[in-house]
Amino acid sequence: MPFLLLIEDDDAIRTGLELALTRQGHRVATAASGEDGLRLFKEQRPDLIVLDVMLPGIDGFEVCRRIRRTDQLPIILLTARSDDIDVVVGLESGADDYVVKPVQPRVLDARIRAVLRRGERESSDSSAYGSVVIDRAAMTVTKDGQDLQLTPTELRLLLELSRRPGQALSRQQLLRLVWEHDYLGDSRLVDACVQRLRAKVEDVPSAPTLIRTVRGVGYRLDPPTG
Amino acid sequence: MPFLLLIEDDDAIRTGLELALTRQGHRVATAASGEDGLRLFKEQRPDLIVLDVMLPGIDGFEVCRRIRRTDQLPIILLTARSDDIDVVVGLESGADDYVVKPVQPRVLDARIRAVLRRGERESSDSSAYGSVVIDRAAMTVTKDGQDLQLTPTELRLLLELSRRPGQALSRQQLLRLVWEHDYLGDSRLVDACVQRLRAKVEDVPSAPTLIRTVRGVGYRLDPPTG
């Protein structure tokens, strides 16, 4: 569940957006000023920040710049209509997207999800599934920091599954993706490889939580941070 | 303040990125073609090059290769295509990183800083991998203070590996980077050189801790302080 920090001084807008975003499945922390926002940011380390430009004290641009000095998390700016100047200055101060007020909650939600998705792709060199971390550059998989020493086939299987987290893949599909050949007829090949992979990846291989069996279909890798 | 050279033929993208990068604290020179880029590079000696792949005349890969013949400054490739092929070709032509267009200025900035940080570590007179110290200025490698007397090929292999610590490189990639030729078909060339390098570098060559084998892929130099 994404954890957002909403920095907005207008009480009505802030509580309204907080409620809406919470209903849409986000965890939300709020701040009513730039100072509070920066403090909360350092304390709570949100995944994304929604930031009003017009703030008392230090304004949104300045908050954005200060955060950017040290961190690269996504920032969405909220700005009043009309001033187009804001868009340019906003993107140049390091924001990832901007939204014009008044804003429909589901529009903001869509932007949030888009920016988060973008971030995932960009950092796709490594992805984490609980304590299991896949490093595509090093071609290694670690669990609690320890190298799992996956064999080539196990690694390819896990990589293919992780390219489509949450999606069930049939044995037929996996054979094509991992083994690159069609295999007509029944074989325990995929099952055997999944078993070996589970033995290394899962906490309790007999009760898998990462690589789930979808009965009658195949297997599925549960998405990160389940 | 880092001094960048941006080579990009699209006027809008070039001026946009120039503005953004300047605001993020870089000095930026620009060129609109590969020829101009090479000329400016020789004249101005930038710290880093951001290089578009699709250029009129000599393309980005070729620019990259020509620069690499004489210099080791960081190069980041920009490309519109997201094909994996390009990533491979790009890394093999000697680039340090690879960014897909359209790119957020802050993402590019982050990659630039990351590559520069990596470069600082490398160009600092000593980067240490355990007791093995690579001195790029002196072009020597020492272990526990003693010169290892690496042969030219062994040294190039180690330098190429150490330019991408933690990243697995295939035999194919290493052949292009170190030997500068494509080699179709199987050969024990890379393995043999790795073996000779291990014999000098590793504490226990039969149980290597620095130059790891990634089965089914190639080799990888484990990052410092591991």
Added chain:
DNA sequence: CGCCGACTGTCACAGGGGTGTCACAGGGGC
């Protein structure tokens, strides 16, 4: 509620493929 069938988990084993290793000959530099 219990049985039955289909599907999946598990295991041992034999074959094969990828990697480590070595010796040797050619070649290039000093």
Added chain:
DNA sequence: GCCCCTGTGACACCCCTGTGACAGTCGGCG
């Protein structure tokens, strides 16, 4: 001309891998 480096092929080894058999489990249906 000498010597060291370098590329090549052969070979052995080890681990991976695919297979088949069997046990276990789940769901459906009577």
